Amino acid sequence: MKKTYPDAAAALEGVLFDGMTIMAGGFGLCGIPENLIGALRDSGTKDITAISNNAGVDDFGLGLLLQTRQIKKMVSSYVGENKEFERQYLAEELELEFNPQGTLAERIRAGGAGIPGFYTKTGVGTLIAEGKEHKDFNGETYVMETGLVADVSLVKAWKGDREGNLIFRKTARNFNPMMATAGKVTVVEVEELVDIGELDPDQIHTPGIFVQRIIQSKDLEKRIEQRTIRTEGE
């Protein structure tokens, strides 16, 4: 079955619906699926629950979907860089579920690995653990968290082949590999789409079994949030 698609709009054709849950990879604006987010915005899909570590900034990343009011609920660990998010949240136009970052990562990993729940120390005794099942192991208290899956996962990788085997680059990896495993349909955009055999099988981070659709990214902006430099000699 052919996994390659000509562009982001074509790759999302037939898999989007109002009220769906999506996952979108990235940490801040690093490693986000820019083309796919743009195509999701253009699709007009509404009432989206978006699982993503952050919510982008006002005019980039998932912020684009907030501007158009396509997101009903965010599941994130940190949303501090987005004024439109703040406005919608304070006006109660947007639901928000905070997860500790490691718990969010593990919930996605678990969801993709067929693990419906797990216990963690993170958040015990805090608001996050309220109403959740607790259990003691070896004299310490843990809280149960559940696995997460999505109708569609939007993933950004560096290189990929036509089978969907993926290689990520530097800290642009972040949530992308787990999200690739946790999508009922996983759609990936890559900077270099190569032929079978061009990637070293020993270097593949995400095997193609997790990827249903793949495109070559176009016109990536790769915006930097905090451009921090040292002066020469420092």
Place this chain on the structure above:
Amino acid sequence: MAWTRQDMARRAAQELQDGFYVNLGIGIPTLVANFIPDGINVTLQSENGMLGMGPFPTEDEIDPDLINAGKQTITELDSTSYFSSADSFGMIRGGHIALSILGAMQVAQNGDLANWMIPGKMVKGMGGAMDLVAGVKKVVIIMDHNARDGSAKFLHECTLPLTGVGVVDMIISDVGVFTIDEGGATLIELAPDVTVEEVQNRTEASFKVAEGLS
């Protein structure tokens, strides 16, 4: 004279030991990297998926695929490795990180920490803070001893929503250094020209004073 932010970062760097894997929080804790003592080799972890963080880049070295947890551009070292967020928090939750240095809004005398939200105001989220304090072996807080309005931040009990329960091992503030263990909090060092009495006046928490401090 009370300690400056640089002084606090320098004092925190004394908690580093050779071979430590360390996670530095955003803000003042980041400055600790500037004061790593000679002969001490530590590896900095960035929870977005990097072990072995180098200095900020020069203009030519900037790479949008290479940032730290504060979303700042950064560089790699020869020893650097990259991994997913799940692996990163596996390291943290699994107790493989020796030390985390973080900021705080409030700390209680039993080591409770509040540093992620103020109800009714905008809530930015906890990021990785809850995982760090739950999983890292030793948690050191660097904070201003009092809030901008002068109110105490080191309290009997936190009034803000908690990040973790009984997780803080040490506080370094502009007036001195406290340790916290099962026996409670102890003032172990004073900044130059700061008196025990001044610290007591600026602190709500109950604490012991180490022998020899006056």
